[in-house]
Amino acid sequence: MDYFNEKISSKITWEGKVLSIQPRARVWRYLVHNRTHYLLGYNFFIEGFSSNGLENFTVAISEKQQLNSEFRVGDIIKGTAWTKKYEKREFADYYRAGALKLLNREKDEIIIFPPPWIIKPPSMNVYEDRGARILSKNQWKSKCFQCIWANMSNVEIQWDFDKDIKKYRFESFCYGPKSCKYYKMGRARSVSHKNMGSVLDDGFLDDICTENRDEDE
Numbered sequence: 075m076d077y078f079n080e081k082i083s084s085k086i087t088w089e090g091k092v093l094s095i096q097p098r099a100r101v102w103r104y105l106v107h108n109r110t111h112y113l114l115g116y117n118f119f120i121e122g123f124s125s126n127g128l129e130n131f132t133v134a135i136s137e138k139q140q141l142n143s144e145f146r147v148g149d150i151i152k153g154t155a156w157t158k159k160y161e162k163r164e165f166a167d168y169y170r171a172g173a174l175k176l177l178n179r180e181k182d183e184i185i186i187f188p189p190p191w192i193i194k195p196p197s198m199n200v201y202e203d204r205g206a207r208i209l210s211k212n213q214w215k216s217k218c219f220q221c222i223w224a225n226m227s228n229v230e231i232q233w234d235f236d237k238d239i240k241k242y243r244f245e246s247f248c249y250g251p252k253s254c255k256y257y258k259m260g261r262a263r264s265v266s267h268k269n270m271g272s273v274l275d276d277g278f279l280d281d282i283c284t285e286n287r288d289e290d291e
């Protein structure tokens with residue numbers, strides 16, 4: 075529990091250009107026995123301004139909101155949202171977005187031959203069915219940043235089962251084709267547990283999480 079790190083959430087307004095749309099996810103880890111990905115909606119990466127002073131920020135948008143408006147990269151939009159209560163648990167700067175409004179859209183959709191896939195993002199079911207692999211954070215920040223398959227997850231490590239103590243961090247993943255030329259796993263990730271030291275998630279769980287699809291899917 076981290077009650078002492080709880081901040082007061084406040085409502086803000088924001089406006090700006092959509093640079094990237096990625097799935098938003100929470101990942102539960104328990105040693106290397108379990109890595110479960112829960113899809114929550116989308117993270118919109120925005121360049122613009124918010125009423126509490128950020129110029130580059132991430133806003134969590136629900137699947138329903140995206141389904142209603144079909145926002146895309148390049149759109150200028152505005153809305154409201156709330157600041158986060160727990161810095162370490164939520165990657166997005168703002169969540170509980172509302173009053174979303176499209177202000178401007180380029181007539182022609184940006185078409186870039188993939189990778190990266192800068193297209194309409196799929197539903198949460200599609201991401202869930204595909205499963206994710208560990209993606210190098212450097213690739214996530216650079217070549218993969220605008221790809222609909224790139225993801226920065228809110229990760230909970232179950233550190234103590236008896237007292238339900240968790241540790242939190244953010245990790246990058248890829249839901250895209252295994253054959254993508256930009257894919258790099260990067261370093262294996264250590265997962266700790268009380269009195270047991272750490273074990274390494276070195277790609278073995280990726281094979282399990284993505285076992286339903288072939289190299290090019």
Ligand code: SF4
Binds near residue numbers: 213218221257258
């Ligand atoms: S590695 Fe994954 S996230 Fe990066 S461009 Fe390829 S499919 Fe997209």
